[in-house]
Amino acid sequence: MAWLSARASGARAAVYLHGLDVIVDHPLYQLLWLPFFRRMDQVVVNSSATRGLAEGIGIPSERISIVPPGVVLSGPIGEAERQRIRQEFRRVHGVGEGPMLLSVGRLTPRKGLLEFVRDVLPRIVRVRPDVKLVIIGAPPGQALAARSLTPERIREAAREAGIGGQLHFLGEVSDQVLDSAYRAADLHVFPVREIPGDPEGFGMVAVEAAAHGLPTVAYATGGVVDAVADGISGRLVTPGDCEGFAAATLEFLTRPLPAGPMLDFAAGFSWHKVGERFAAILGLKVTESASGAR
Numbered sequence: 001m002a003w004l005s006a007r008a009s010g011a012r013a014a015v016y017l018h019g020l021d022v023i024v025d026h027p028l029y030q031l032l033w034l035p036f037f038r039r040m041d042q043v044v045v046n047s048s049a050t051r052g053l054a055e056g057i058g059i060p061s062e063r064i065s066i067v068p069p070g071v072v073l074s075g076p077i078g079e080a081e082r083q084r085i086r087q088e089f090r091r092v093h094g095v096g097e098g099p100m101l102l103s104v105g106r107l108t109p110r111k112g113l114l115e116f117v118r119d120v121l122p123r124i125v126r127v128r129p130d131v132k133l134v135i136i137g138a139p140p141g142q143a144l145a146a147r148s149l150t151p152e153r154i155r156e157a158a159r160e161a162g163i164g165g166q167l168h169f170l171g172e173v174s175d176q177v178l179d180s181a182y183r184a185a186d187l188h189v190f191p192v193r194e195i196p197g198d199p200e201g202f203g204m205v206a207v208e209a210a211a212h213g214l215p216t217v218a219y220a221t222g223g224v225v226d227a228v229a230d231g232i233s234g235r236l237v238t239p240g241d242c243e244g245f246a247a248a249t250l251e252f253l254t255r256p257l258p259a260g261p262m263l264d265f266a267a268g269f270s271w272h273k274v275g276e277r278f279a280a281i282l283g284l285k286v287t288e289s290a291s292g293a294r
Helices: 002-009 027-039 048-056 079-093 113-126 153-162 177-184 204-211 242-254 259-267 271-283
Strands: 014-017 042-045 062-066 099-106 132-136 169-170 187-190 215-220 234-237
Touching: 014 048, 042 048, 042 271, 062 169, 079 177, 099 113, 099 177, 113 132, 113 153, 113 242, 113 271, 132 177, 153 169, 153 215, 177 204, 187 204, 187 242, 204 215, 204 234, 204 259, 215 242, 234 242
Parallel strands: 014 042, 042 062, 099 132, 099 187, 132 169, 187 215, 215 234
Antiparallel strands: none
């Protein structure tokens, strides 16, 4: 409808692609949507990985621009306030004072949480037996081609590995609780798997973590490589390298990355920056309101 309306009115049409929407394995979807993606005057994608997928279905590279999703930047807080939030979160959720790893995201096979609990976390626990993994997220509801991974399957994997007591499931939480979790954690883990036909288009949670001064250890797959600045906001590990993932996690628990460069990296994903990029691509003028907001 957008493309037809643009042609009827003499306007241009644009689309924003996220990854799976380019290659989802459904013949009716591909028949109806992909031809219009190719006809759009401007195609915006969320990462370099999605750019490759768009080029793979025949969209000319000169019509493709990369604009990653935006992030709400949390304002700086003092060390005393950060410690207060940290202690309160850990008290409320029974995490304790040991190292806290954080996983944020929908519970799907692509996110790799089952494999992390089964293959990586036991290696970490052998060195740091007081470590805890806080899991925020739930199985997906209405999502494109999503497959679910239940909390019970993850708990079962943890019990079989002898680390059942290390997991804390919080399910879906409010923005305020999520903000506190980022501040209370010592490290964000993002063990996304490489699954053919099910790409990780970007990795917004890694940027959200960086915006709170929290580093991420992640497998270098899909759009995650655009969301984690290796050595600045975290560490990118070769996909499937369980030993390397555990080693990077233990390293950051011992020698945390400085927050300053991490916050600077996250600032590049502010909604203001995203707005400026879209405006430049679409030829729009960014105006100031009476309050000074754009």
